[in-house]
Amino acid sequence: IAKLQQGELKQPTEAIGTLTEVLDIDERNAAALDALTALYQQTEAEHDLAELYERRADLADTPEEAAPFRLALATLLAKDVADRDRALDQLEMITTDLPWHEGAIEALEGMLDDAQRQQRVVDMLRPLYERVENWLGVIDLNELRFDLSDLPAEQVEILVETAILWEDQGDDLERAFGVTRRAFELVPEGEDTRANLERLAEATDSWEKVAASYGKCAAESEDEFVKRQLYDGLATICDERLNDPRRSLGALSKLAELDAGNEDVLLRMDDLCMLLGDWPTLANVLAMKAQ
DSSP states (O other): OHHHHHTTTOOHHHHHHHHHHHHHHOTTOHHHHHHHHHHHHHTTOHHHHHHHHHHHHHHOSSHHHHHHHHHHHHHHHTTSGGGHHHHHHHHHHHHHHOTTOHHHHHHHHTTTTOGGGHHHHHHHHHHHHHHTTOHHHHHHHHHHHHHHOOOHHHHHHHHHHHHHHHHHTSOOHHHHHHHHHHHHHHSTTOHHHHHHHHHHHHHHTOHHHHHHHHHHHHHHOOOHHHHHHHHHHHHHIIIIISOOHHHHHHHHHHHHHHOTTOHHHHHHHHHHHHHHTOHHHHHHHHHHHHO
């Protein structure tokens, strides 16, 4: 009867009523479920279609059987911004049981541009990418995580994770150095980050960039202890790595302004002044020693 109503009689509303009666008697009648799904699609009855997709998913015996209906429901719900949380609920159900489900993963990736739900989507995708060692995908997600965070310490953790991926998985020390440099400039007091920055600088011959970062962060820092550490490090790099005694002397001069009684700093300045023939600065050094 439903086929007749749907076809020759062109009575889709009556066909829907007939199929509904069939399902009231046998809720698992596959032919009736398929026909009703097609009719709802044909008539653009999206509310009814959504309810039917959910019903079919709930009736499925296995997650594999339910997945196509949950995915179809998620796709339908995602059209309306107000229903996207419900769409994510469906995708989460799929990926919880079937973390390899490509359709669900693609649907999640399609929702990364939704600023209101971006954090949730990122949190759902990360374990799925990690499971299949999609480290480039994890790096992309880390950039979104970085932008979503307003805590410098958390941002540094994200950048450190990215740097490790570039180094260990991508064998790309240049990129690892660049990301570590970002982390250092964000929180220059981090000793572990600084140590990794210098290790990677040694491997990539990037001492000039480290020197630039040290100088920039030392000038901007309001923490005198950090400023002293960075000017000291800058002086060492310029002297020992860049063969730039003049620049090294400049960093030591800044350090002496912060810690005028530091004999080691004055001794290093003394040596550099003699090397450069900088007698006016040497005179200042000798005056500081006398004091």
